[in-house]
Amino acid sequence: MEKLININKTSAHPFWVMVNKELRDHVRSWRFIILLFLILLTCFGSLYTSVTNLSKSIKANDPAGTFFFLKLFTLSDGTLPPFHVFIGFLGPLLGIALGFDAINSEQSAGTLGRLMAQPIHRDYVINAKFTAALIVISTLFFALGFMVMGLGLIIIGIPPTAEEFLRIVFFLVLSVLYVAFWLNLSIFFSIRFKQAATSALTAIAVWLFFTVFYQIIISLVAKAIMPAEGAGQQEIIQYQNFILNLLRIVPSQLFSDATTTLLMPAVRSLGPLTMEQVYGAIPSPLPLGQSLLLVWPQLTGLIAATVLCFALSYFSFMRKEIRSR
Amino acid sequence: MNSSVIELNGLTKRYGTFTAVNQLNLSISKGEIFGLLGPNGAGKSTTILMMLGLTEPSAGTVKVCGINATVDPIAVKRRVGYLPDDIGFYENYTGLDNLLYTARLNQIPEEEAMARAIRLLERVNLTAEAGKKAGKYSRGMRQRLGLADVLIKNPEVIILDEPTLGIDPTGVHEFLDLIVQLSREEGITVLLSSHHLHQVQQVCDRVGLFVEGKLLAEGDIPTLSGKLFPDEAFTITVGVRFVDNNNVEQEKIRLVKIVEPVNGVTVIQFKEDLLQIRCTCDVTALIARVIIENGFALTHLNRKEFGLDEIYHHYFEGREVHGKAN
Numbered sequence: 001m002e003k004l005i006n007i008n009k010t011s012a013h014p015f016w017v018m019v020n021k022e023l024r025d026h027v028r029s030w031r032f033i034i035l036l037f038l039i040l041l042t043c044f045g046s047l048y049t050s051v052t053n054l055s056k057s058i059k060a061n062d063p064a065g066t067f068f069f070l071k072l073f074t075l076s077d078g079t080l081p082p083f084h085v086f087i088g089f090l091g092p093l094l095g096i097a098l099g100f101d102a103i104n105s106e107q108s109a110g111t112l113g114r115l116m117a118q119p120i121h122r123d124y125v126i127n128a129k130f131t132a133a134l135i136v137i138s139t140l141f142f143a144l145g146f147m148v149m150g151l152g153l154i155i156i157g158i159p160p161t162a163e164e165f166l167r168i169v170f171f172l173v174l175s176v177l178y179v180a181f182w183l184n185l186s187i188f189f190s191i192r193f194k195q196a197a198t199s200a201l202t203a204i205a206v207w208l209f210f211t212v213f214y215q216i217i218i219s220l221v222a223k224a225i226m227p228a229e230g231a232g233q234q235e236i237i238q239y240q241n242f243i244l245n246l247l248r249i250v251p252s253q254l255f256s257d258a259t260t261t262l263l264m265p266a267v268r269s270l271g272p273l274t275m276e277q278v279y280g281a282i283p284s285p286l287p288l289g290q291s292l293l294l295v296w297p298q299l300t301g302l303i304a305a306t307v308l309c310f311a312l313s314y315f316s317f318m319r320k321e322i323r324s325r
Numbered sequence: 326m327n328s329s330v331i332e333l334n335g336l337t338k339r340y341g342t343f344t345a346v347n348q349l350n351l352s353i354s355k356g357e358i359f360g361l362l363g364p365n366g367a368g369k370s371t372t373i374l375m376m377l378g379l380t381e382p383s384a385g386t387v388k389v390c391g392i393n394a395t396v397d398p399i400a401v402k403r404r405v406g407y408l409p410d411d412i413g414f415y416e417n418y419t420g421l422d423n424l425l426y427t428a429r430l431n432q433i434p435e436e437e438a439m440a441r442a443i444r445l446l447e448r449v450n451l452t453a454e455a456g457k458k459a460g461k462y463s464r465g466m467r468q469r470l471g472l473a474d475v476l477i478k479n480p481e482v483i484i485l486d487e488p489t490l491g492i493d494p495t496g497v498h499e500f501l502d503l504i505v506q507l508s509r510e511e512g513i514t515v516l517l518s519s520h521h522l523h524q525v526q527q528v529c530d531r532v533g534l535f536v537e538g539k540l541l542a543e544g545d546i547p548t549l550s551g552k553l554f555p556d557e558a559f560t561i562t563v564g565v566r567f568v569d570n571n572n573v574e575q576e577k578i579r580l581v582k583i584v585e586p587v588n589g590v591t592v593i594q595f596k597e598d599l600l601q602i603r604c605t606c607d608v609t610a611l612i613a614r615v616i617i618e619n620g621f622a623l624t625h626l627n628r629k630e631f632g633l634d635e636i637y638h639h640y641f642e643g644r645e646v647h648g649k650a651n
Contacts, residue, residue, distance in 0.1 A: 017429040110413020114474065116379055117407035118430040119399045321380055323370065 014120045015128055022132030031097050032136070039090055039144065046083040047148055050075035051155050067265050067285060069160035070167060072152040074263045083148065084259045087141075087175050088252060089211075094140075095182030096203040098133040101196035102126075102187045103317065108194070116322050126187070126317050130310065133183050138176045145172045163288050170292070171262045177302050178255040182207070184309035191316050210250045218246050254302050258295040265291060328354045330482055330514045331376065335385035338371050338538075345371045347538040349385070353516060353531075358508050360525035361518040363535030369518040370410070372535075373484055376516075377407055390481055403431070406475030410487035412467060416460030420451060420470050423459050424477055431478040438477070445473040449503065465496040472503065482514045483507075489524055501528045561609050563600045564625025565616060583619045587611055599625065 012020075026032050050072050057075055076082040081089070103126070106112040115125060145168055153159060160168070185206065189199035222243045227235045247253045261267045265285030286294070329352040336349040346368040353359045361369050374380040375387050378398025387394040394401045414423045421442055428438035446455050449469040454462065462470060468488060475483050485504070489497045505528050508515045519525050525532055526546060533543040542549055563584075567576040581593050584602060588611075592603040602612060609628045616623050 011429065011432045011434050014430045014432065017426070021426060109416065110409065110411050111415060113409040114407075114412060114414075114427075114471075115430075117377060117402060117405075117409070118427060118478075119403040120430055121399065321374075323374070 014118070015124050018120070018124055018128035019132045019135070022128055023135060026098060026132060026136045035090075035094050035097055036140065039086075039094070039140070042080075042086045042090065043083065043144055043148060045080050046076070046086055047072065047151060049077055049080045050082060051152070053077045054156060067161075067164055067167075068156075068158055069149075069152065069164045070263050070265070072148060072156075073168065073171070074260075084171065084175075084263055085256075088178070088255050088259065091175060091179040091255075092182040092207045092211075092252070094137065095133075095179040096186045096200065096207065098136065099129070099183045099186035100190055100200040100203050102129045102133075102190045104190045104194055104196050104199060107322075108196070112322055122318060123314065126191075126314060129187060130184070134176070134180055137179050137183070141172050141175050141179075145169075166288055167262050167265070167291070170288075171259055174255065174258050174262065174299070174302070177299075177306065178251065181251050181302060181306040181309060184306055184313060188309050188313035188316070191313050191320065210252055214250050215247070218243065221246065248298075248301070251302060251305055254298040254305075258298040258302070261291050261295045261298075267291075267294075330355050330357075330390055331359075331516065332388040333372070333376075333385065334388075336372065336375060336382050336387060337384040338368070338375060338380065339383045344538050346375070346382075349538075349540055351533060351540060351543065353514060355514055356508065356512045358505065358515040358517065358528055358530045360529030360532040361516060361535055362520065362522060362525050362532050363518075364520055367535045368538040369535055370486055373407070373486055373516070373518060376484065377402060377405060403478070404481045406478060406480035406483040408468075408471045408475045408483065408485045408488055410490055412471040412474075414459035414462070414467065414470065414474075417458055419456050420459050420462065420466075421446065421455040423470065424474055427474050428477050433478070441477055441479075442473070445476055448476075449473045450499075465492045465500075468492055468496075468500065469503075472500070476507070480513065482516065484516045484518075486518050487520070488517060489519065489521060497524060504528060559604050559607055559609075560629045561602045561604065561612060562625065562627040562629070563602065563612065563616065563623070564598060565600070566622040566624050579619075580616070580621060583615055584612060587615060 053075050054068075054071060057071060073083045076085075103112070106115065106125075112125070116122065149160065149165075149168065182203070186199065186203040189202050190196070193199040193202065225239070225242075227239050231239075248257070265288075267286070331351070331353040333349050333351040336346055336351075337344065338346040349372060361372070363369050371380065375382050376389055376394055378387075378394040378401055381395055389401045390404045392400045392404075414420070415426070418426070424442040424445065425438055428442060429435075433441065443452075443455075446452050449472055451466060451469055451473065454466060459467070459470065468491075472488075475485075488504075489500060492500060501524060504515060504517070507513055517525065517529065531543060531545055532549060534541040534549070565580065567573055577595060580600060584590060584593055584600070587604075587608055589604040589606045589608050590602055590612075591605060592601075594601050607628070609626065613623060613626055
């Protein structure tokens with residue numbers, strides 16, 4: 001890379017030229033504008049419900065009472081889901097929308113062959129697509145998050161503490177990571193399937209399966225293997241852990257586990273707790289470090305899933321023979 | 326062989342058990358226009374992809390401008406322009422923007438890229454449409470924009486895969502003229518693949534015949550017909566009025582006897598009343614003189630050189646009797 005830059009100092013490196021073009025395409029595309037509008041709408045909606053319910057939610061002796069500002073992201077009166085649930089729901093859609101036609105549209109338009117005839121490495125194409133979409137997503141989420149914070153600051157007039165701010169930043173990073181997973185999955189489908197429609201439908205099918213049907217299947221399994229009534233405590237805990245682990249195969253479960261822990265400091269554990277474990281514990285919120293420690297497996301799992309998808313798409317793209325359409 | 330720009334050595338590409346390109350040896354020298362002629366599925370496109378390093382050969386080597394295309398495709402692609410058979414552009418970008426994007430990918434400084442793009446658009450006669458979105462271009466315009474796109478990096482070699490497909494006849498003519506002009510003026514080596522023999526015949530210095538992954542023959546058209554039809558490069562058709570109408574059969578035998586000793590004649594046969602003479606060199610004048618000197622009245626004389634048509638039929642359409650092409 002260094003060498004290439006040195007050859008011609010006046011012009012940009014081809015990789016960044018490609019990233020620039022992809023960025024421009026994303027930002028100008030109708031589908032991005034529509035999704036942006038949708039996300040903005042839900043964002044304001046959830047902000048509105050949380051602000052209106054904020055005064056009701058303050059109770060004396062609430063252990064999470066110090067984390068007043070975080071409630072902007074988590075509070076709801078039941079009519080509209082809170083901000084982080086919305087992101088968990090719309091994020092995958094955004095990721096799929098930005099990636100489902102990454103490669104196959106270039107192929108069917110005949111531009112991929114022309115692109116490959118230029119002096120660039122093959123992986124630039126897929127890397128540039130991924131980088132550009134990731135930049136778009138990160139910019140969008142950070143802008144949204146900071147906007148909610150800013151509006152909240154104006155409306156409720158209480159500044160966030162440093163810890164709250166950091167928790168929100170981590171939450172945003174996590175959201176970007178979660179969307180990146182779906183982005184990579186849809187890029188992979190865009191390499192596998194020649195038709196953009198097929199790849200979009202497949203990605204949406206996977207998303208629907210994980211958000212709706214997987215839970216149903218797990219509850220069926222849970223009923224089937226439920227331990228007998230007189231089962232010992234050990235057995236019940238094992239059973240509960242097994243079901244939880246099954247649920248955690250799904251990235252959306254990982255995401256919601258991680259976000260709840262980050263945004264609700266009162267959450268002390270993501271699994272079942274025995275009486276012995278809870279006994280003697282002071283009902284106080286966890287410090288940020290401990291919350292992070294708690295979600296570390298979830299975080300690693302999400303990163304691993306993202307990297308796996310990217311590796312799969314990288315592998316299949318590098319081996320793909322590029323012919324004209 | 327020092328001046329050869331493209332050199333293929335024992336190039337082979339297999340897909341599973343299917344051999345798309347088989348032991349291909351070819352060398353193209355600088356400034357030449359070479360036509361790769363063959364039916365669909367003969368392995369032309371695969372060969373081109375290997376030249377650009379887009380596909381790895383199963384065996385053999387490809388050298389373009391002295392660089393091994395398999396090992397260092399980037400260096401090759403910096404020097405070679407490639408126009409795929411059905412070129413696509415970013416449809417919501419203007420023609421000019423498409424060109425500028427290619428220029429940027431080739432790290433051409435911005436001002437120079439602009440100057441080159443404008444000059445090339447003028448050259449391919451698209452100045453008026455430069456600001457139009459590429460999605461609105463017609464097929465011929467797209468192809469011309471494609472040529473500009475190929476030329477913007479100042480290539481040493483341009484490879485055109487079926488460049489005339491789907492353009493109307495006048496468009497084809499202009500397009501081919503443009504290619505010849507460019508090649509002559511700027512010394513660009515051109516490799517053109519096509520299954521359209523007349524166009525190839527029209528512009529190419531040399532032709533390679535490509536069937537089922539094998540290069541059957543290469544050379545300019547006369548050499549090629551000489552190679553493919555070593556004994557019968559020319560066909561002369563002679564018609565005579567016989568003096569003695571009652572004795573036609575005998576007269577025919579006499580005619581054959583006087584033509585036979587002429588140098589270069591290989592096959593003589595009657596086709597209805599016309600005599601077909603195949604020969605290795607052009608002996609039309611000699612034959613005419615012999616016939617007249619022997620008292621026959623010459624009524625019909627026709628010389629036919631084997632063109633690509635015959636060559637094409639001969640090789641691509643199941644090796645039928647050569648005479649059929651006449």
